[in-house]
Amino acid sequence: MQRIAVDMDEVIADALGELLARYNRRQKTSFTKQDLQGKWLWQVLPPGGQKLIEGYLQSDDFFEDLPIIPGSQEILQRISQRYEVYIATAAMAFPNSFAAKYRWLRRHFPFLSSHNFVFCGDKSILHADYLIDDMPYNLASFRGEGILFTSPHNIGVSGYRRADTWQDIAKIFL
């Protein structure tokens, strides 16, 4: 059985959406993902914005409350009947996030075994056939085939097979 590793943030968990929502609420702004095409969040925020964002990311509950990327549950459930699915998240940058990420996965993806969760720093350590990830540098160090999941920051990146939505992922694997 072939094995697919799936990133969490921006692939199944909408961390960017939650960051924007928290930032907009606090600062009474109205930034949207459309404002971020080809850019990282901190490139569009005014001075001081980056510090707020980092505070959200380091908080205990942030990763517990994330919205789900549309389609990821249904399609991953179907994919998991034909492939070994692993969830691989770069959690080491946010040591406070481990427990919250674990609970989020158990709650929203109960059909996946927690034995298939991987909290790592560097995705070159993954032994899998495919990696679905929004970060080009994760795909660059991965040994199998990388699939770039579209996120505002990677709009201009080429060189990888790309999926804009989970429907695109379904077309590849189902």
Add this chain to the structure above:
Amino acid sequence: MQRIAVDMDEVIADALGELLARYNRRQKTSFTKQDLQGKWLWQVLPPGGQKLIEGYLQSDDFFEDLPIIPGSQEILQRISQRYEVYIATAAMAFPNSFAAKYRWLRRHFPFLSSHNFVFCGDKSILHADYLIDDMPYNLASFRGEGILFTSPHNIGVSGYRRADTWQDIAKIFL
């Protein structure tokens, strides 16, 4: 550069020693590792012992206080100058342990980057040349070369290159 993945419990962290110490203190017994040759801890404890042990493992602080397996710090530091060293621990069985394991590694192995920590369930996901582990089933599913680190429970196991101590590990890699 070749890559070595190193298990935590019973390889660099003396979880068994700490379990015995806590159990003996509480039950006023004097079990030692010598009593466990070829057996798992729960095979030698009286009825009810297993439940105590599981309670220790699930507690928040257990993995924070573990003694260090002798030689692992010095030898791993020397090895890390010649190899990429990853720490790979099966943390998913104990979701409360993530943060404590992270802090333990940062405190006792500060020369390793946290980018090289992997908290997983199933070690077949590791892409590395070597895995040093006390669990035969972890070595069985690993794709590279497994090295069985001696622990009382695996005394009778054959079929793997074996290291009784970190000095044996040094002989292999240095």
